[in-house]
Amino acid sequence: MRDGITLRPARDADGEDIIALIAAAYGEYPGCILDVDDESPELRCPASHYGALGGSAWVAEQDGLIVGTAACQPVPGPGLEIQKLYVAAMARRRGLASRLLALIEDEARRRSAVFIELWTDTRFETAHRLYEALGYRRGVVGRTLNDRSASREHHYRKDL
Secondary structure, eight states, rough: BBTEEEEEEEOGGHHHHHHHHHHHHHHHHHOOOOOHHOOOGGGGGHHHHHHHTTOOEEEEEEEEEEEEEEEEEEEEETTTEEEEEEGGGGTTSSSSHHHHHHHHHHHHHHOOOSSSEEETTTTTTHHHHHHHTOEEEEEEEOOOSSSSTEEEEEEEEOOO
16 A cells, blocks of 8 residues: 555446546546447446456555556467556546556566557547656557547557
């Protein structure tokens, strides 16, 4: 525990709190829409979803509130893909995102993964600076999603 924030494995019962956290983060960016029913139903049962994929999900908790979340799943390589990394506005600038990334990097090494990758919306520029500061490199290829947010994403990768 640091700063009163505890990292722990996510439970399916955390789903609604994780949804609220991500919805608040999306609300900071015009045009970002969290459509749980059609685009992100896995948020309702994060432990079961990522567990079934051979992955893991975590939350950061402070005073009974979920203030951060992150998940990962295996990809061929062998590698891990980071998903759903979000920190509540009130918990930012305290190293929490770095702690969540370190947790995933430790998990990747435990699994003998040779890289970690992630896709991130082009609007999330603050997150991009963090990834780059921690050794993740932006790829030359991006992607456009056919989602309600009309998302365009950058690809990042870190070799281990």
